[in-house]
Amino acid sequence: MGFLAWLEATGLAEWVRSSQWGYPSMIALHALGMAIMVGLSLLLDLRILGWFAGIPLQALQRFFRLAWIGFGINFLSGSGLFSAQATSYIVDWVFMTKMTLVLIGAITAGILQPAVVKAGPNAELSGGMKGVATFAIVVWIVAIIMGRLTAYL
Amino acid sequence: MLDGLMDWLVSTPINGLVLNYAWSWPTLESLHFLALCTLMGSLLIMDLRLIGFNRIIPLQAVHSLMPVAIVSFAINLITGLGFLFGDPHTYFANWAFWAKMALIVLAGLNFLLYFTQVEPKIIRLGPNEETPALAKAVGAMSLIFWFGVLSFGRLLPYLGTGGG
Numbered sequence: 001m002g003f004l005a006w007l008e009a010t011g012l013a014e015w016v017r018s019s020q021w022g023y024p025s026m027i028a029l030h031a032l033g034m035a036i037m038v039g040l041s042l043l044l045d046l047r048i049l050g051w052f053a054g055i056p057l058q059a060l061q062r063f064f065r066l067a068w069i070g071f072g073i074n075f076l077s078g079s080g081l082f083s084a085q086a087t088s089y090i091v092d093w094v095f096m097t098k099m100t101l102v103l104i105g106a107i108t109a110g111i112l113q114p115a116v117v118k119a120g121p122n123a124e125l126s127g128g129m130k131g132v133a134t135f136a137i138v139v140w141i142v143a144i145i146m147g148r149l150t151a152y153l
Numbered sequence: 154m155l156d157g158l159m160d161w162l163v164s165t166p167i168n169g170l171v172l173n174y175a176w177s178w179p180t181l182e183s184l185h186f187l188a189l190c191t192l193m194g195s196l197l198i199m200d201l202r203l204i205g206f207n208r209i210i211p212l213q214a215v216h217s218l219m220p221v222a223i224v225s226f227a228i229n230l231i232t233g234l235g236f237l238f239g240d241p242h243t244y245f246a247n248w249a250f251w252a253k254m255a256l257i258v259l260a261g262l263n264f265l266l267y268f269t270q271v272e273p274k275i276i277r278l279g280p281n282e283e284t285p286a287l288a289k290a291v292g293a294m295s296l297i298f299w300f301g302v303l304s305f306g307r308l309l310p311y312l313g314t315g316g317g
Contacts, residue, residue, distance in 0.1 A: 024311035042194055055198075055216075058209060059210045
């Protein structure tokens with residue numbers, strides 16, 4: 001708790017908590033990064049499952065990179081938001097469930113991205129990778145719901 | 154006129170459905186957020202290809218994402234109407250809400266421009282073919298308008314409520 005109390009007392013946390021633009025700017029960036037990371041991930045996962053088959057798998061690599069930019073935006077904005085109320089968030093099971101799911105979602109992207117890069121022209125991914133993509137879709141959907149519900153607890 | 158509309162919105166049974174159950178509002182919000190993700194994800198792939206990013210994708214294949222964008226928008230229209238029926242006075246008094254609606258109208262007009270002027274010319278373009286300048290402009294405007302819609306939507310509770 002020492003670290004979290006210190007974090008809450010930093011200038012960044014104070015700025016997010018009480019300045020006019022701190023919280024709104026962080027929350028807006030967080031929605032933007034979410035749309036990029038989760039929106040692209042859901043569609044890339046669907047493509048791996050065989051939807052939109054006209055899009056070559058090789059084209060997915062660049063969108064994975066773009067998705068990671070969204071992830072970076074959310075890591076930074078999320079850190080700012082977390083710092084403002086660190087000691088409350090850490091004991092909120094909805095928030096902690098969301099964070100776990102986001103971490104798992106990121107790992108699925110980390111597994112699927114190299115598999116897509118290795119796939120040859122006109123190739124599709126294995127059944128195992130399709131399983132990862134299905135799992136990823138469920139994880140992202142529940143992560144979004146838990147993130148939204150964090151505001152209520 | 155707006156007063157009459159607001160009175161009507163709150164007099165409907167939908168108003169009660171949205172307000173009288175603890176789970177209605179968070180459920181509408183969760184659906185609104187999920188569909189905004191799939192809307193923006195599909196738009197990013199389509200619009201960036203129009204602009205010239207990732208040209209190995211044939212345009213017809215990009216076009217196969219259009220139903221995702223349309224269904225996602227429909228979900229957000231319906232859930233968004235749920236918020237309006239629930240609390241019209243707060244939204245109608247908020248300038249950020251009107252800015253968001255104006256951007257949705259602009260995005261709709263931009264889509265009409267795509268549908269009538271751009272799509273017929275590009276739908277047969279194969280991989281690695283260059284899109285015309287109008288297609289690039291329409292793709293860029295689409296991303297600007299929709300990310301604007303997202304930003305104003307998320308900032309709505311903090312803007313235009315008197316304080317900000």
